[in-house]
Amino acid sequence: MQFCRMVKLSCTVLLLLFFGSLWAQTSFQETRIEPLVETSFYPEAAVIKDKKEARQYALEWLNSRNDFTENKGSIQLISERSTNHSVHYRFELMVNNKPIYGAQIKVSTSLEGNLISVMASNHKYKNISDLDGEYDLYYLSNDNLIPVNAIETKTNNGLTNNIKLVSESSDTLVKDDLNYYKSDTTATVRVFYPEPITSAKTTYGIPYNDRGDSINPQLQAEHFTKTMPLIFRDDTFRLESDYFKMNEHSLPIEKIWTGTSDQINYNRSDTFFEQINVFYHLSRFRTHMDSLGYKSLGKHQINIDAHGFAGADASAYSANFSPPRLTFGQGGVDDAEDPGIIIHEYTHALTDHAAPNSNLGFQRNAIDEGISDYIAASYLREISEYRYDELFKWDGHNEFWLGRKINFNQKYPQDTTGTSHKAGGILNTILMKLNSEIGRDNADKLAFEIMYDFIPLLTYPDLADIIVNAEKQLFNEKYKKEVCDVLWNHGLKDACYIGIKENEVPKELLVFNSARFAQGTGSVEIVLPSSKQYPFQVLNSSGSVVGNGNSKNGIIAFTPGTFNSGIFFVRVLEGNYSVVRLVVL
Numbered sequence: 001m002q003f004c005r006m007v008k009l010s011c012t013v014l015l016l017l018f019f020g021s022l023w024a025q026t027s028f029q030e031t032r033i034e035p036l037v038e039t040s041f042y043p044e045a046a047v048i049k050d051k052k053e054a055r056q057y058a059l060e061w062l063n064s065r066n067d068f069t070e071n072k073g074s075i076q077l078i079s080e081r082s083t084n085h086s087v088h089y090r091f092e093l094m095v096n097n098k099p100i101y102g103a104q105i106k107v108s109t110s111l112e113g114n115l116i117s118v119m120a121s122n123h124k125y126k127n128i129s130d131l132d133g134e135y136d137l138y139y140l141s142n143d144n145l146i147p148v149n150a151i152e153t154k155t156n157n158g159l160t161n162n163i164k165l166v167s168e169s170s171d172t173l174v175k176d177d178l179n180y181y182k183s184d185t186t187a188t189v190r191v192f193y194p195e196p197i198t199s200a201k202t203t204y205g206i207p208y209n210d211r212g213d214s215i216n217p218q219l220q221a222e223h224f225t226k227t228m229p230l231i232f233r234d235d236t237f238r239l240e241s242d243y244f245k246m247n248e249h250s251l252p253i254e255k256i257w258t259g260t261s262d263q264i265n266y267n268r269s270d271t272f273f274e275q276i277n278v279f280y281h282l283s284r285f286r287t288h289m290d291s292l293g294y295k296s297l298g299k300h301q302i303n304i305d306a307h308g309f310a311g312a313d314a315s316a317y318s319a320n321f322s323p324p325r326l327t328f329g330q331g332g333v334d335d336a337e338d339p340g341i342i343i344h345e346y347t348h349a350l351t352d353h354a355a356p357n358s359n360l361g362f363q364r365n366a367i368d369e370g371i372s373d374y375i376a377a378s379y380l381r382e383i384s385e386y387r388y389d390e391l392f393k394w395d396g397h398n399e400f401w402l403g404r405k406i407n408f409n410q411k412y413p414q415d416t417t418g419t420s421h422k423a424g425g426i427l428n429t430i431l432m433k434l435n436s437e438i439g440r441d442n443a444d445k446l447a448f449e450i451m452y453d454f455i456p457l458l459t460y461p462d463l464a465d466i467i468v469n470a471e472k473q474l475f476n477e478k479y480k481k482e483v484c485d486v487l488w489n490h491g492l493k494d495a496c497y498i499g500i501k502e503n504e505v506p507k508e509l510l511v512f513n514s515a516r517f518a519q520g521t522g523s524v525e526i527v528l529p530s531s532k533q534y535p536f537q538v539l540n541s542s543g544s545v546v547g548n549g550n551s552k553n554g555i556i557a558f559t560p561g562t563f564n565s566g567i568f569f570v571r572v573l574e575g576n577y578s579v580v581r582l583v584v585l
Contacts, residue, residue, distance in 0.1 A: 102456035195394035250308030274336035332400030355454035370427030
């Protein structure tokens with residue numbers, strides 16, 4: 001339907017509905033939009049006390065780059081999110097009181113109001129003043145804004161849930177799937193922990209296979225007794241909390257569990273088992289999140305259907321419902337039996353809450369898939385190290401689908417091809433390596449914190465800056481070496497140095513032949529802007545001085561064999577120049 005005309009709701013509310021999307025276990029046709037993103041960390045000394053001041057700063061920032069005055073365009077606040085360390089104001093760009101698809105500006109401050117960063121997407125365009133007419137929103141193409149109508153299509157089973165942006169000439173400019181697919185008392189329950197393949201330390205196959213939800217002695221042995229919170233209301237225990245509520249919203253229609261006893265004992269052949277299993281693992285994960293200081297992230301109730309999609313092998317988070325939904329399919333192995341799928345899909349709900357309306361663009365989609373895979377893998381690894389690099393060991397890695405495996409060799413940009421799930425492996429790998437090096441809690445905090453900085457059309461290089469900045473906000477550079485090294489190893493940072501005071505506005509130095517120098521096949525040259533003799537120091541990755549000298553004719557040169565293998569930094573001692581990082585393999 002064409003909403004904003006046919007439904008008596010504001011365009012703003014409807015835009016929030018259709019921008020919220022679905023994240024997927026299975027792939028679908030993705031819309032690739034060229035990124036137009038600008039990121040500025042610590043752009044200037046500024047203090048922003050509230051959303052009114054944040055809005056004024058955002059307008060001034062936009063106008064300095066785009067002649068964005070309020071007689072041509074406007075912005076409206078669509079979310080205000082706070083963490084233990086920062087406040088994030090997110091604004092949507094409007095023209096003629098209609099939103100621009102994927103156009104946002106975000107202002108982040110410390111809790112004291114000191115400016116941290118400004119990020120903007122789809123904020124540069126032409127031909128504003130002449131736009132008018134009966135349409136829903138604008139689509140940015142080649143710097144021009146095209147009026148479009150938004151047409152939403154749904155089916156009762158939830159498998160079809162699309163949005164199309166159609167121009168006045170009836171051309172379909174965008175088609176997006178709005179599903180994000182796979183993946184008051186204390187009760188005693190029986191659940192998989194985490195799932196049979198991991199707990200039995202085996203591989204999928206007889207007798208550890210699905211067989212249509214049937215039970216056998218081997219699978220029965222992989223049911224574990226655990227505890228979880230329940231609400232007691234109207235003399236009945238219910239699968240409900242501040243965050244989750246079991247619900248029936250997708251075929252097949254099945255009864256939701258309620259009971260009068262806090263002893264709940266089902267096995268996988270029982271209809272209620274998957275409902276209990278989903279609720280247990282989500283509740284356990286929320287306890288971990290809350291303990292890290294992220295109680296406000298995703299602080300709203302989500303409806304959950306453990307048997308949905310008319311029996312299809314699919315699972316999804318759907319933001320464009322009120323309340324939002326998690327739906328788990330039953331095809332192959334029931335998705336609600338694999339906590340990898342469960343936590344992956346819920347992570348999409350967290351990124352949607354932290355950065356609403358922002359999952360637009362191929363790399364941005366990949367980032368969402370990557371962080372969802374990481375959070376799922378981190379959850380499972382805490383339970384067991386067994387084959388932790390393989391995701392969805394029960395639901396996948398079998399005749400139904402291949403599952404996913406963490407590829408620790410994935411790098412940017414060569415591994416950003418294929419599906420968004422595959423390209424998302426870069427972020428999953430980066431965070432999982434940090435999980436090993438700085439600990440699960442710290443790596444998870446980093447993952448939760450960077451969610452607030454996601455914007456439409458975000459790219460991996462932008463994300464690298466976000467990760468470095470988040471580490472500084474969270475840990476005051478305690479883990480900067482580990483973060484920088486991991487980013488460098490995966491192709492995302494080549495000037496992130498350790499142990500050296502960073503200048504506020506460093507002047508850039510030109511570096512030639514650094515790759516051949518790293519491999520020992522050629523000299524490296526660092527070129528200064530004048531032939532003056534500049535003193536310099538060489539430091540190792542711990543910040544200790546291991547060499548010094550003076551430039552000659554405006555050049556600092558090193559031949560192969562000058563240093564042993566490792567990471568080194570060349571610092572020019574005069575003129576406020578940036579520090580150059582050199583690697584010797």
